[in-house]
Amino acid sequence: MAERIGKYTLNFTSKPSIVGNxxxxxxxxxxxxxxxxxxxxxxxxxxxECSWEKAESSIQREAIIRALAKADTATSQVDxxxxxxxxxxxxGTTFGLxxxxxxxxxxxxxxxxxALSLLMGSIMVDGGAVNTCVCATSSHFCSAERxxxxxxxxxxxxxxxxxxxxxxxxxxxxxxxxGTVKVTKGIIGRIQxxxxxxxxxxxAAMAPAAASTITDFLKDTGTVPEDYDMILTGDLGSVGSKLxxxxxxxxxxxDISAVHRDCGVMIFDPENQDVNAGGSxxxxxxxxxxxxxxRRLQQGELKKVLFVGTGALMSPTSSKxxxxxxxxxxxxxxxxx
Amino acid sequence: MAERIGKYTLNFTSKPSIVGNxxxxxxxxxxxxxxxxxxxxxxxxxxxECSWEKAESSIQREAIIRALAKADTATSQVDxxxxxxxxxxxxGTTFGLxxxxxxxxxxxxxxxxxALSLLMGSIMVDGGAVNTCVCATSSHFCSAERxxxxxxxxxxxxxxxxxxxxxxxxxxxxxxxxGTVKVTKGIIGRIQxxxxxxxxxxxAAMAPAAASTITDFLKDTGTVPEDYDMILTGDLGSVGSKLxxxxxxxxxxxDISAVHRDCGVMIFDPENQDVNAGGSxxxxxxxxxxxxxxRRLQQGELKKVLFVGTGALMSPTSSKxxxxxxxxxxxxxxxxx
Numbered sequence: 001m002a003e004r005i006g007k008y009t010l011n012f013t014s015k016p017s018i019v020g021n022x023x024x025x026x027x028x029x030x031x032x033x034x035x036x037x038x039x040x041x042x043x044x045x046x047x048x049e050c051s052w053e054k055a056e057s058s059i060q061r062e063a064i065i066r067a068l069a070k071a072d073t074a075t076s077q078v079d080x081x082x083x084x085x086x087x088x089x090x091x092g093t094t095f096g097l098x099x100x101x102x103x104x105x106x107x108x109x110x111x112x113x114x115a116l117s118l119l120m121g122s123i124m125v126d127g128g129a130v131n132t133c134v135c136a137t138s139s140h141f142c143s144a145e146r147x148x149x150x151x152x153x154x155x156x157x158x159x160x161x162x163x164x165x166x167x168x169x170x171x172x173x174x175x176x177x178x179g180t181v182k183v184t185k186g187i188i189g190r191i192q193x194x195x196x197x198x199x200x201x202x203x204a205a206m207a208p209a210a211a212s213t214i215t216d217f218l219k220d221t222g223t224v225p226e227d228y229d230m231i232l233t234g235d236l237g238s239v240g241s242k243l244x245x246x247x248x249x250x251x252x253x254x255d256i257s258a259v260h261r262d263c264g265v266m267i268f269d270p271e272n273q274d275v276n277a278g279g280s281x282x283x284x285x286x287x288x289x290x291x292x293x294x295r296r297l298q299q300g301e302l303k304k305v306l307f308v309g310t311g312a313l314m315s316p317t318s319s320k321x322x323x324x325x326x327x328x329x330x331x332x333x334x335x336x337x
Numbered sequence: 338m339a340e341r342i343g344k345y346t347l348n349f350t351s352k353p354s355i356v357g358n359x360x361x362x363x364x365x366x367x368x369x370x371x372x373x374x375x376x377x378x379x380x381x382x383x384x385x386e387c388s389w390e391k392a393e394s395s396i397q398r399e400a401i402i403r404a405l406a407k408a409d410t411a412t413s414q415v416d417x418x419x420x421x422x423x424x425x426x427x428x429g430t431t432f433g434l435x436x437x438x439x440x441x442x443x444x445x446x447x448x449x450x451x452a453l454s455l456l457m458g459s460i461m462v463d464g465g466a467v468n469t470c471v472c473a474t475s476s477h478f479c480s481a482e483r484x485x486x487x488x489x490x491x492x493x494x495x496x497x498x499x500x501x502x503x504x505x506x507x508x509x510x511x512x513x514x515x516g517t518v519k520v521t522k523g524i525i526g527r528i529q530x531x532x533x534x535x536x537x538x539x540x541a542a543m544a545p546a547a548a549s550t551i552t553d554f555l556k557d558t559g560t561v562p563e564d565y566d567m568i569l570t571g572d573l574g575s576v577g578s579k580l581x582x583x584x585x586x587x588x589x590x591x592d593i594s595a596v597h598r599d600c601g602v603m604i605f606d607p608e609n610q611d612v613n614a615g616g617s618x619x620x621x622x623x624x625x626x627x628x629x630x631x632r633r634l635q636q637g638e639l640k641k642v643l644f645v646g647t648g649a650l651m652s653p654t655s656s657k658x659x660x661x662x663x664x665x666x667x668x669x670x671x672x673x674x
Contacts, residue, residue: 001465088425089652103525106445127464129339188440315426
């Protein structure tokens with residue numbers, strides 16, 4: 001059973017356990033600083049499929065299959081997959097899961113999806129609704145670029161604040177017990193919108209949501225940033241990360257800069273990979289959390305990581321209609337204690 | 338705590354309670370056979386907004402506000418909204434909820450969203466993750482038509498199996514106790530795909546998923562159709578409803594025809610409203626369940642309704658790429674016992 005702490009935070013008394021995790025990425029991600037961490041790196045952007053959307057489905061499926069294999073769990077033993085992606089109507093997920101015959105609950109949190117799926121999965125395991133579930137997400141540079149921005153062939157210029165959608169997928173298998181890493185707490189985010197209208201500056205649009213969720217969590221739990229080995233945001237990139245730290249100091253006097261890291265900053269080399277403000281997309285935090293972060297936790301280098309996935313809840317239609325970009329951030333506390 | 342029954346079914350031992358519900362619809366829905374049932378009928382398709390997408394957001398917001406008012410619950414007392422819609426990146430929901438400042442978990446289940454949100458909400462209340470939550474969804478004929486089919490101005494012909502997207506929204510407030518109607522059981526659906534490729538025949542694409550979920554539920558609970566006052570599908574329409582009944586007899590010898598009803602068949606008058614095979618869209622089952630069905634349960638005319646929301650997990654992109662239309666169906670048992 002979950003207990004509520006303060007106004008927004010959930011305490012998972014049964015401590016759902018991550019018993020398997022895997023990350024599958026594309027060539028550019030494999031060439032980045034975390035290249036050694038991933039389970040599989042595809043050098044062909046199409047992953048052998050005939051469209052980028054199908055390629056995205058295939059990497060999500062592969063991440064799930066690999067995570068289940070590491071958890072020594074058959075698909076028939078899985079009570080639910082909780083997953084989603086950025087594509088219209090979440091087709092990356094649907095067609096990735098179609099043949100698996102596993103109960104499927106679709107979630108939508110834009111780039112916060114890895115955190116949202118881990119959060120909903122933990123709620124379900126903790127409350128007895130499922131014994132075993134898989135939490136997963138994916139994104140693909142090419143399927144996202146043409147859907148959200150321009151046809152790739154157009155070769156549009158990218159402004160400095162733009163981020164590069166990660167081609168990648170992360171999957172984690174949750175059970176009641178058995179793994180080193182537990183999900184001990186969680187927080188469902190509230191939509192924050194400070195009026196950012198630049199669809200090429202997602203980091204700025206999402207930073208207020210991350211600030212809100214992290215502040216709420218620290219307040220609810222009566223903790224300070226130094227209580228965590230890492231406060232990890234999903235994909236604010238370099239622009240959004242700077243804003244987050246500044247915003248939190250300004251609004252609540254909390255300085256997280258000593259423990260803050262960001263998956264969007266970590267996954268690419270800003271000097272040599274021409275990604276402007278860093279990585280983005282559901283697969284960014286999916287791949288980083290389900291590889292590098294889990295491994296550091298499993299090996300004892302990290303003990304408590306507050307992972308806050310961040311999402312920009314816009315669509316090309318809402319932007320064309322002059323809407324600003326609302327952000328959301330969902331959090332899970334990954335702990336080995 | 339939820340108990341698992343059989344392979345797929347959840348038993349919510351705490352019986353989460355529906356303490357408020359509301360449905361807001363458009364003109365055509367108001368002129369249909371259930372017109373008297375809805376809380377608010379807009380005669381202007383734009384709901385006074387400057388785009389159909391914004392109109393959809395406004396009806397979802399209004400349904401939530403009305404449901405909360407009936408539940409005598411302030412937005413500040415709500416621990417989470419679980420909601421989604423059909424629009425790309427679920428912007429109907431995002432912009433509807435933006436100013437509410439309530440923690441928000443986005444779900445995606447296409448037209449099964451009302452059932453999925455009730456299911457996830459029940460899991461969360463039952464497991465102690467939230468004390469109060471709102472489950473909601475919406476659709477709008479005009480925003481859906483131009484996104485999924487043709488520009489409205491084109492006036493494309495509609496084949497006989499096509500369904501008419503409902504302009505409407507439904508919202509339900511769930512708490513641990515206090516309402517007449519309880520969510521006592523639930524089932525997360527599995528994707529079913531029999532290879533239907535006609536994006537104008539969603540009923541046929543979704544019928545196998547409904548058959549699978551209903552069959553699993555009856556098998557897991559050791560019950561027969563006659564144990565329920567109604568087995569209610571989301572929006573199979575007349576074509577899909579016929580297929581569902583036939584499929585279940587053929588595949589498992591179960592005849593649900595005596596107790597089967599379908600929200601897509603119920604919401605419009607097939608003789609006089611020119612809707613071909615009936616209604617569809619997330620708002621179809623949202624509006625029917627959160628008005629007519631809840632009222633019949635509250636008044637004692639119905640005691641046990643197995644509500645199975647059905648969704649077609651396609652996008653225009655997947656259809657253009659030659660993919661078939663996978664279906665999914667999620668179920669909740671609404672009971673006054």
